[in-house]
Amino acid sequence: MTQAVRKHSDRVQRRSHAERTAETRRKIIDAVVDSISDVGFQNTTAAEIVRRAGVTWGAAQHHFGDKDGILIAVLEDSFGHFARRLDDINQKGTSLEKRIDLFIDRAWEHFGGAEYRSTFEILLNFAGSDQSQPESVWQSEMSQAWQRIWTRIFSDVQIKRQRARLLQQYTVSVLTGLASTQMLGKANTQDNLDQLKLVKDTLYRELRDQSKK
Amino acid sequence: MTQAVRKHSDRVQRRSHAERTAETRRKIIDAVVDSISDVGFQNTTAAEIVRRAGVTWGAAQHHFGDKDGILIAVLEDSFGHFARRLDDINQKGTSLEKRIDLFIDRAWEHFGGAEYRSTFEILLNFAGSDQSQPESVWQSEMSQAWQRIWTRIFSDVQIKRQRARLLQQYTVSVLTGLASTQMLGKANTQDNLDQLKLVKDTLYRELRDQSKK
DNA sequence: CAATTTGCATTGCAAGCGCTATGCAAATGG
DNA sequence: CCATTTGCATAGCGCTTGCAATGCAAATTG
Numbered sequence: 307m308t309q310a311v312r313k314h315s316d317r318v319q320r321r322s323h324a325e326r327t328a329e330t331r332r333k334i335i336d337a338v339v340d341s342i343s344d345v346g347f348q349n350t351t352a353a354e355i356v357r358r359a360g361v362t363w364g365a366a367q368h369h370f371g372d373k374d375g376i377l378i379a380v381l382e383d384s385f386g387h388f389a390r391r392l393d394d395i396n397q398k399g400t401s402l403e404k405r406i407d408l409f410i411d412r413a414w415e416h417f418g419g420a421e422y423r424s425t426f427e428i429l430l431n432f433a434g435s436d437q438s439q440p441e442s443v444w445q446s447e448m449s450q451a452w453q454r455i456w457t458r459i460f461s462d463v464q465i466k467r468q469r470a471r472l473l474q475q476y477t478v479s480v481l482t483g484l485a486s487t488q489m490l491g492k493a494n495t496q497d498n499l500d501q502l503k504l505v506k507d508t509l510y511r512e513l514r515d516q517s518k519k
Numbered sequence: 520m521t522q523a524v525r526k527h528s529d530r531v532q533r534r535s536h537a538e539r540t541a542e543t544r545r546k547i548i549d550a551v552v553d554s555i556s557d558v559g560f561q562n563t564t565a566a567e568i569v570r571r572a573g574v575t576w577g578a579a580q581h582h583f584g585d586k587d588g589i590l591i592a593v594l595e596d597s598f599g600h601f602a603r604r605l606d607d608i609n610q611k612g613t614s615l616e617k618r619i620d621l622f623i624d625r626a627w628e629h630f631g632g633a634e635y636r637s638t639f640e641i642l643l644n645f646a647g648s649d650q651s652q653p654e655s656v657w658q659s660e661m662s663q664a665w666q667r668i669w670t671r672i673f674s675d676v677q678i679k680r681q682r683a684r685l686l687q688q689y690t691v692s693v694l695t696g697l698a699s700t701q702m703l704g705k706a707n708t709q710d711n712l713d714q715l716k717l718v719k720d721t722l723y724r725e726l727r728d729q730s731k732k
Numbered sequence: 733c734a735a736t737t738t739g740c741a742t743t744g745c746a747a748g749c750g751c752t753a754t755g756c757a758a759a760t761g762g
Numbered sequence: 763c764c765a766t767t768t769g770c771a772t773a774g775c776g777c778t779t780g781c782a783a784t785g786c787a788a789a790t791t792g
Contacts, residue, residue: 346647364770434559483696
């Protein structure tokens, strides 16, 4: 009989505050990403977020303060994820062409996903609300991460700083454009791959003559 | 004395209903574009629109029914404007390179402006609200206009239909991406021009070997 | 000219939104 | 074990939003 009692109490798992906090925050942030992707920013109300997260407003309030607090947390999380994704690229001993491939494909994993969409829509909304730091801080941090990875992956390429910057921006524009098309509900995987190939070709052409191979 | 009376009544200008309608609609549509560009979609409330237009809700209600009606009218207007802008391209007797130049620059006039931003944000919101026809109709009409102009301008280019379609899409992606960056408040004219040059180069490279010159 | 139609202004309302405040539950630390 | 802190649920509120309804002004028509 005590064996049966023991088994029952093991089911009520005691969790630390840190664990509970992490899980609740995770649920809320994921709910935002899911909601924006599904019903757009306008319909992603505080009520919708907590409904999707399976918590109540009290929990969100406790952890994030208000709706903007939630949205800012989503940006931070997304940015961190983006940077880690790019940092993971293992280009050791590969050709220039292969490196470009890896770089673009990995970046597209980010731009093509629900996470980027939520980031984009949040930033767009912030830009519309006031021209204050939230968006420019993220933009700047993202650019820095982008450049840092670029410098690492193409360290052997002798190219003017100005030109490198332009190519970085151009790549971001293409990826953002592709993502935008996707957001508007018109997506075709093969089309995306073909377009990615075009930007890869542009990069290859620009960088190959300056590469030590 | 009758001369003075005559002069006075000339100041109260009688306008036809058609004139009044056209002006009121123009004001409201322009107000939407202005508002979205200035404060974003979320803050572009019905109240904000009529305030900027200098009319009252009754006028908007009469002409457009509801807020969605206004937004759809903005899309129609923008699409028409886009098509006319592209139709205006005079490429007679110019080189391939020059034609690409004209095409991209004219298109950027559209994508880089407040009008496209409002279109984009409206479509994005519609996509988030329901996956119904409004956005796919415009997307499709816009693609058709784009292809029609492309075919006219590059009529001498022998290129596979599939490849032409890809290049068209790619161009739209770049332009959309540039526009997005602008929407997020980070714009630099020279950077934009440099990026446009890159896409022009890509087009030129792809099309020149198939051109009769 | 008068009746009718169209254009526009005003008022008020139902619903939704973000979030303050309060209180109970769960975990922590002494 | 108990006091304290942290996590979360609930209730309610003020404000905003979109828009239905009504009535007056301006243009049109016969």
